[in-house]
Amino acid sequence: MQLYGTEVSSALLLGTAQYPSPAVLREAIAASGTEIVTVSLRRETADGSGAGFFEQLRQTGCRILPNTAGCHTATEAVTTAQMARELFATDWIKLEVIGHSDNLQPDVFALVEAARILSDEGFKVFPYTTDDLVVGERLLEAGCEVLMPWGAPIGSGQGLRNPDALRAMRAHFPEVPMIVDAGIGRPSDAAQAMELGMDAVLLNTAVAKAGDPVGMARAMALAIEAGREGHRADPIDRRDMAVPSTPILGLAELA
């Protein structure tokens, strides 16, 4: 998959929050085979812990994708992205503009506005969006070259709540790298996203809060690989009725 001209082999993007310890995070990153990890920005504390965390991540060799999590307006998101670009020395930004505090649904109007401003400033915008086709079109018009529709609300672990909408997006934007972001709970959810033809999956809570985060990171990687291979292998169509798989021809008459 090509993301803004960068070739990426792994179809798993991993969040770095909520792990039981920095050591488990490091092991989970290694087990997942991911090449891209997401990070955020928060108020610096007196102990300078932020710098230490960033240095640990740098040692993994992964590419950093900062987010604008927690922003509720386009202005906040743009300022956060500008700060992230300096802090992490990357023009990649996972653009989140939250519209509703209950389901953390994107405010797609502010999202498009912020995407346009940031694209004009040279950012490579990865927009966290809904599975709405029209919004997808607006984001592409605003300069985005990647779309990241949600599977379900952030952290909910519900899997793909509307696979038909994701399928429609895939069909409508066949050339646009598409990453399902948020809502994945189990490996089967991640495999389903890949079977739909998605290019990648971004997840965090499903691994970080699993009983065995490292084991789950490995399981997700395997499921994503299986789903990707399955999609490429062109699955059969569903049928309402049975069709015998064993040939009828030559069947003995024993009745």
Add this chain to the structure above:
Amino acid sequence: MKITVNAQPHEVASAALAEALAELGFPGDSVATALNGQFVPRTARAATVLTEGDQLEVLAPMQGG
């Protein structure tokens, strides 16, 4: 001069943002700054003058999803 730093009231003697950051104990090269909601790049900190009541945000890398 009284300013607000990360939502906490602070008293700083320095007028320039770069010096105020050092005075407040922040490692200047591992934080990003915004003054009154506007991003201030590292290179502009020395020339950025603080005034009474300014709202300063000092952000650092953090775990995120």
